[in-house]
Amino acid sequence: MILVFGKTGQVATELARLGPGAVFLGRSEADLSDPAACAAAIQAHKPSAVINAAAWTAVDKAEEEEAAATVVNGDAPTAMAGACASLSIPLIHISTDYVFDGSGETPWQPSDKTGPLGAYGRSKLKGEEGIRASGAQAVILRTSWVFSAHGANFVKTMLRLSETRDALNVVEDQIGGPTPASGIAQACLTIAERMMNGQGGGLYHYAGTPPTSWKCFARETFALANRSVTVTGIPTSAYPTPAARPLNSRLDCSSLTADFGISPPDWKAALAETVTELTS
Secondary structure, X not given: OEEEEOOOOHHHHHHHHHOOOOEEEOOOOOOOOOHHXXXXXXXXXXXXXXXXXXXXXXXXXHHHOHHHHHHHHHHHHHHHHHHHHHHOOOEEEEEEHHHXXXXXXXXXXXXXXXXXXXXXXXHHHHHHHHHHHHOOOEEEEEEOOEEOOXXXXXXXXXXXXXXXXOEEEEEOOOEEOOEEHHHHHHHHHHHHHHHHOOOOOEEEEOOOEOOEEHHHHHHHHHHHOOOOOEEEEEOHHHOOOOOOOOOEEOEOOHHHHHHHOOOXXXXXXXXXXXXXXXXX
């Protein structure tokens, strides 16, 4: 049995579709603001593997509440890893491109030096560090720009805005790989199965291909939805937010392909499926 932390988020929802035999723990069953309770849940269920698909994802809010975000994104995964290590079971943990500083134009390698720009990235990096120090058999899977037909994400926001707007300004100098939550969920299940059969862990990247900008991502969304919206590109400096966003979120996924046979997803094909689900 696979134990999943998360129930209503984008990846957890897709995991429920793909792995209905898993046990899902929502906030009422295991609140990540209580790391000891998360560890206790693992000890109580004694699963064959754990997937952590829960996190503090409110990037801007983390700037005001870094301590709380760090408990959820740093201390709770560390506690999970400790419990997994004690039971000798694998842990798959989802992390983020925000652990990097977004400099340059080269895709980030898993081994590249981290340098988060804000509180959210720092909180996620603390989780990575705790897991790696725990001795657990773990895969940390960094991803970016997650989208699906569920939860809050860029695609749903764009479609909502298109109902009342015929022109939008969208940032064009942030480049990354939009990643379908369904692909992340399938990757997690594939990794879990391989690790339950003895494969080791490590630090990996999984993100959509090819790299694009938010502006082009928006235009593709509107084209697929047959929405007539004029999208004008603007620099990040023209759209200030409490938390700084990395300009370069490109992730090199080659080691995941080499070690697990998991290829980066085609975000355009996945976007077409998502738009169909949201508009049909």
